[in-house]
Amino acid sequence: xxxxxxxxxLVAAISLGxxxxxxxxxxxxxxxxxxxxxxxxxxxxxxxLNAGFLAMAQxxxxxxxxxxxxxxxxxxxxxxxxxxxxxxxxxxxGAGIIxxxxxxxVILMLFQWQNFQFNLPNLNPSVDPLLQLGEGLxxxxxxxxxxxxxxxxxxxxxxxxxxVARERK
Amino acid sequence: MIPLSWYLIFAAALFSIGLFGxxxxxxxxxxxxxxxxxxxxxxxxxxxxxxxxxxxxxxxxxxxxxxxxVAAAEVAVGLALIISVYRRKSTIVAxxxxxxxx
Numbered sequence: 001x002x003x004x005x006x007x008x009x010l011v012a013a014i015s016l017g018x019x020x021x022x023x024x025x026x027x028x029x030x031x032x033x034x035x036x037x038x039x040x041x042x043x044x045x046x047x048x049l050n051a052g053f054l055a056m057a058q059x060x061x062x063x064x065x066x067x068x069x070x071x072x073x074x075x076x077x078x079x080x081x082x083x084x085x086x087x088x089x090x091x092x093x094g095a096g097i098i099x100x101x102x103x104x105x106v107i108l109m110l111f112q113w114q115n116f117q118f119n120l121p122n123l124n125p126s127v128d129p130l131l132q133l134g135e136g137l138x139x140x141x142x143x144x145x146x147x148x149x150x151x152x153x154x155x156x157x158x159x160x161x162x163x164v165a166r167e168r169k
Numbered sequence: 170m171i172p173l174s175w176y177l178i179f180a181a182a183l184f185s186i187g188l189f190g191x192x193x194x195x196x197x198x199x200x201x202x203x204x205x206x207x208x209x210x211x212x213x214x215x216x217x218x219x220x221x222x223x224x225x226x227x228x229x230x231x232x233x234x235x236x237x238x239v240a241a242a243e244v245a246v247g248l249a250l251i252i253s254v255y256r257r258k259s260t261i262v263a264x265x266x267x268x269x270x271x
Contacts, residue, residue, distance in 0.1 A: 008171050012179045019183055019206055023190030028199060035202050042209045045179070048171065049220045054212075054233055061237050066205065066244045073248045074198055077255045088193045089264065095192030103185035110177055120170055123224055132227045143231045150238040157242030161249035167256070
């Protein structure tokens, strides 16, 4: 066991435990706080995978914006969503069976794939992945068009969100 | 050295837990939280495949960034819809939102 493996197992265990809490807690604000823990765990996983920029973006976008937005919405709608009410619907056991079947099926598929035990290739030290990512996002030969389309999608979605949530007189 | 399989199993477990949240939760905001868990597990997979199978190409990370943008858009519109439904129907329980039912 190397230290990196121990760190990964710890982070994975904490994230999965937090994820179970997210889907089972009665109190939605607590569920949102557990969600923040899971998002941090995923950010640590990105760091372990040498994707520092994505880890930073994960903290800024997911924790800083999405999780906070969710907590705001939970608090705005708290009058109807009482914590004492039953939070799982009547078909929750079916949902559990479907999730377990999916997990088992994916694991079964993965074990039949010969690259499954693939070991880590070394990064080329002369190429900086962050530099490569930045150039890729603005280079017309690489990902300029998808990146611009994602930006337009985001603007359209935010304007749409304002229109949908606006109070009509 | 962490084998690729550990990341894939972790992501598969996170995806399944998120799927359970989407299918079993009553509250619409909790369903969105389950979707966030699923999108995060997809991102782990994308970045892990980039790092292990094609570290010389940056495609995996770019794909993860586009998933970030789509997730932000999805949450913004989803929460706006929930607020709007809350104003009109005073409920955010997904079963009770049946205005489109024929």
